Amino acid sequence: MRRRLTILGSTGSIGRQALDVVSRYPDRFELVGLSAGNDARALALQAAEFTPEYIALESGDTGPLEGLTAEVLAGPGSAGRLAGAPSDVVLNGIVGFAGLAATVGALQAGNRVALANKESLVAAGEWVMDLAANNRIIPVDSEHSAIFQCLEGRRQEEIAGILLTASGGPFYAFEKARIVEAGPEDALRHPTWRMGRKITIDSATMMNKGLEVIEAHHLFGVRFEDVRVVVHRQSVVHGGALFEDGSVVLHAALPDMRLPIAFGLIYPERVDVGAEPVPFDGVTWSFEEPRNDVFRCLPLAVEAGRAGGAYPVALNAANEVAVEAFLDGRIRFLHIADVIEEVLEVVPDFGMMQSMEAIVTVDGWARDEARRRANGDSR
Amino acid sequence: MRRRLTILGSTGSIGRQALDVVSRYPDRFELVGLSAGNDARALALQAAEFTPEYIALESGDTGPLEGLTAEVLAGPGSAGRLAGAPSDVVLNGIVGFAGLAATVGALQAGNRVALANKESLVAAGEWVMDLAANNRIIPVDSEHSAIFQCLEGRRQEEIAGILLTASGGPFYAFEKARIVEAGPEDALRHPTWRMGRKITIDSATMMNKGLEVIEAHHLFGVRFEDVRVVVHRQSVVHGGALFEDGSVVLHAALPDMRLPIAFGLIYPERVDVGAEPVPFDGVTWSFEEPRNDVFRCLPLAVEAGRAGGAYPVALNAANEVAVEAFLDGRIRFLHIADVIEEVLEVVPDFGMMQSMEAIVTVDGWARDEARRRANGDSR
Numbered sequence: 155m156r157r158r159l160t161i162l163g164s165t166g167s168i169g170r171q172a173l174d175v176v177s178r179y180p181d182r183f184e185l186v187g188l189s190a191g192n193d194a195r196a197l198a199l200q201a202a203e204f205t206p207e208y209i210a211l212e213s214g215d216t217g218p219l220e221g222l223t224a225e226v227l228a229g230p231g232s233a234g235r236l237a238g239a240p241s242d243v244v245l246n247g248i249v250g251f252a253g254l255a256a257t258v259g260a261l262q263a264g265n266r267v268a269l270a271n272k273e274s275l276v277a278a279g280e281w282v283m284d285l286a287a288n289n290r291i292i293p294v295d296s297e298h299s300a301i302f303q304c305l306e307g308r309r310q311e312e313i314a315g316i317l318l319t320a321s322g323g324p325f326y327a328f329e330k331a332r333i334v335e336a337g338p339e340d341a342l343r344h345p346t347w348r349m350g351r352k353i354t355i356d357s358a359t360m361m362n363k364g365l366e367v368i369e370a371h372h373l374f375g376v377r378f379e380d381v382r383v384v385v386h387r388q389s390v391v392h393g394g395a396l397f398e399d400g401s402v403v404l405h406a407a408l409p410d411m412r413l414p415i416a417f418g419l420i421y422p423e424r425v426d427v428g429a430e431p432v433p434f435d436g437v438t439w440s441f442e443e444p445r446n447d448v449f450r451c452l453p454l455a456v457e458a459g460r461a462g463g464a465y466p467v468a469l470n471a472a473n474e475v476a477v478e479a480f481l482d483g484r485i486r487f488l489h490i491a492d493v494i495e496e497v498l499e500v501v502p503d504f505g506m507m508q509s510m511e512a513i514v515t516v517d518g519w520a521r522d523e524a525r526r527r528a529n530g531d532s533r
Numbered sequence: 534m535r536r537r538l539t540i541l542g543s544t545g546s547i548g549r550q551a552l553d554v555v556s557r558y559p560d561r562f563e564l565v566g567l568s569a570g571n572d573a574r575a576l577a578l579q580a581a582e583f584t585p586e587y588i589a590l591e592s593g594d595t596g597p598l599e600g601l602t603a604e605v606l607a608g609p610g611s612a613g614r615l616a617g618a619p620s621d622v623v624l625n626g627i628v629g630f631a632g633l634a635a636t637v638g639a640l641q642a643g644n645r646v647a648l649a650n651k652e653s654l655v656a657a658g659e660w661v662m663d664l665a666a667n668n669r670i671i672p673v674d675s676e677h678s679a680i681f682q683c684l685e686g687r688r689q690e691e692i693a694g695i696l697l698t699a700s701g702g703p704f705y706a707f708e709k710a711r712i713v714e715a716g717p718e719d720a721l722r723h724p725t726w727r728m729g730r731k732i733t734i735d736s737a738t739m740m741n742k743g744l745e746v747i748e749a750h751h752l753f754g755v756r757f758e759d760v761r762v763v764v765h766r767q768s769v770v771h772g773g774a775l776f777e778d779g780s781v782v783l784h785a786a787l788p789d790m791r792l793p794i795a796f797g798l799i800y801p802e803r804v805d806v807g808a809e810p811v812p813f814d815g816v817t818w819s820f821e822e823p824r825n826d827v828f829r830c831l832p833l834a835v836e837a838g839r840a841g842g843a844y845p846v847a848l849n850a851a852n853e854v855a856v857e858a859f860l861d862g863r864i865r866f867l868h869i870a871d872v873i874e875e876v877l878e879v880v881p882d883f884g885m886m887q888s889m890e891a892i893v894t895v896d897g898w899a900r901d902e903a904r905r906r907a908n909g910d911s912r
Contacts, residue, residue, distance in 0.1 A: 307686020
């Protein structure tokens with residue numbers, strides 16, 4: 155039977171790779187909808203090729219969408235509305251907060267979500283997991299997909315924890331003095347993955363891993379102290395399950411986003427998407443502890459995750475502002491963590507994060523706080 | 534509910550470690566029986582401590598067993614008879630052919646077998662797996678236990694193959710000229726596991742891995758071409774499952790036989806037996822291809838396994854004789870493979886291996902053939 159599929163953020167990196175998977179296995183999918191932020195032209199081309207029932211454009215001119223057979227949803231919130239259309243799987247590849255509303259919309263409609271949007275779990279993990287109780291969220295990033303695949307079919311009682319690997323970023327092996335001097339161009343050289351600027355900096359600061367720890371905590375229901383982060387420079391092992399008896403099961407794959415995307419779309423089945431198999435002919439894998447004293451974003455994120463409520467929202471917002479300030483040359487690399495820490499120290503009581511309004515309020519507050527700190531001093 | 538457990542070969546290495554597991558979790562087990570080859574004194578001590586219903590002694594003086602509350606079975610075949618007593622799990626830790634009869638006895642009685650006896654699958658894989666169809670065999674060695682744990686809960690269709698790791702033995706990194714000169718004392722230095730003399734030589738020649746490939750083929754129903762042997766010097770990753778999409782799941786544990794033993798006894802549960810957890814703090818794992826041109830026992834075993842019938846029986850018997858000849862200084866290290874190959878070249882049609890008689894006939898024939906070759910020439 156064909157799987158009814160909606161792809162949110164279809165013109166982005168995750169969305170385009172998902173459509174690559176669909177085009178390899180056209181008989182397996184029936185496209186319910188495609189959504190884009192503002193690239194109407196790219197969306198129109200995709201819609202012409204894949205003929206979805208619906209297309210949604212969050213902002214911008216819908217002119218290029220005219221003449222298509224698909225029904226058009228337009229304007230802010232259209233992706234969230236599309237997310238509620240009956241589908242077997244909604245792939246959420248939206249970047250940023252808009253993705254949270256779409257996750258909530260899909261789950262409330264009873265759709266399964268293949269989740270690539272980080273904000274959904276970082277900012278609203280408890281809320282989203284409450285909504286997901288009767289559906290399932292299949293994570294679509296290499297680490298959580300790896301952990302998901304390791305935990306599959308296991309009984310809760312045999313699991314002692316989970317393992318989350320980090321490439322360590324470009325500075326992992328540097329002495330601290332050299333990291334102090336690092337500029338944006340140094341940080342943008344990621345050893346194994348090619349990604350956008352923001353996420354590449356997050357990888358260099360280890361904030362990316364910190365956010366993933368928060369996501370893993372929610373997704374897999376594991377305590378923060380049972381999430382073990384390990385630096386693995388080769389980015390072949392992406393995650394694992396730690397068992398009560400001291401043994402572990404690890405998932406390995408060459409870095410290729412099509413793998414977790416295809417897994418998220420086709421689960422519980424699995425298809426060949428043309429990825430290279432893991433090589434074992436003269437390869438070496440290393441595992442090291444993270445340098446939490448130097449790369450402080452990881453322990454800050456774990457702390458914020460443990461505190462819960464508004465803290466992860468504030469962490470995420472302050473980080474975005476601090477990374478922007480670093481990329482603009484306004485603060486230094488190691489001060490990204492300082493800005494975040496200072497914001498986390500003054501978070502007032504915002505209550506539970508169980509609505510978009512609550513989250514947007516904290517987000518705005520934290521951005522202001524972070525901006526003042528990133529601009530206001532002599533860094 | 535307590536698990537009714539029979540341990541065959543209880544005075545051997547596997548049996549003693551199994552009783553160590555039992556003594557850690559006395560509330561989980563009820564001992565049905567213990568069997569030993571000829572060490573009546575050790576068996577009596579175990580029976581006094583663990584109070585099984587039955588004890589069995591294959592040969593030797595039953596004097597030390599007098600006065601115990603357990604019912605005594607004595608003489609050749611007593612382990613096989615004990616294996617048929619109703620049990621939830623029969624751990625078969627018997628070394629050699631006697632173990633095959635016990636495996637058959639246990640399976641015919643409908644008992645689950647935690648299998649550590651190599652001969653059961655190497656010599657009679659098809660027969661044993663036929664008998665096991667309505668029960669289950671849980672493998673009790675680190676490699677097959679690892680693979681079993683990786684395959685658990687997976688659908689047959691997603692599996693492209695399995696991975697079996699080999700330490701490579703003491704000579705793996707040597708140049709061929711140095712291996713030619715190697716004596717028994719060199720070969721007995723195993724890098725990671727402490728084992729008996731025979732199995733240590735098998736590890737040096739890679740025959741051990743060859744036999745394990747044959748076992749894996751039967752246990753997991755995978756084709757020989759889908760069993761991938763990889764040299765992994767650190768012996769931390771023991772096996773894995775290769776998926777259709779090119780990714781893999783691996784099982785890792787520090788070398789500690791109590792882990793697969795406990796898993797075999799308690800499956801599908803899992804208990805802490807005091808094993809050290811896998812370290813990730815500054816460790817390196819390497820993976821290399823086996824050197825099949827130098828260590829020819831591995832490809833010979835795969836060939837024999839593929840041919841099936843009498844060939845694996847002949848392989849195993851010829852190997853035992855050749856290893857003995859090497860340990861006695863009658864043949865050189867690399868000639869072990871020559872003896873085996875010469876025997877395999879002249880195997881007549883012995884028909885199917887579906888009875889002890891057929892297997893014992895081939896075994897005797899191959900030992901004679903191998904002995905003549907190991908003694909008769911100028912090596």
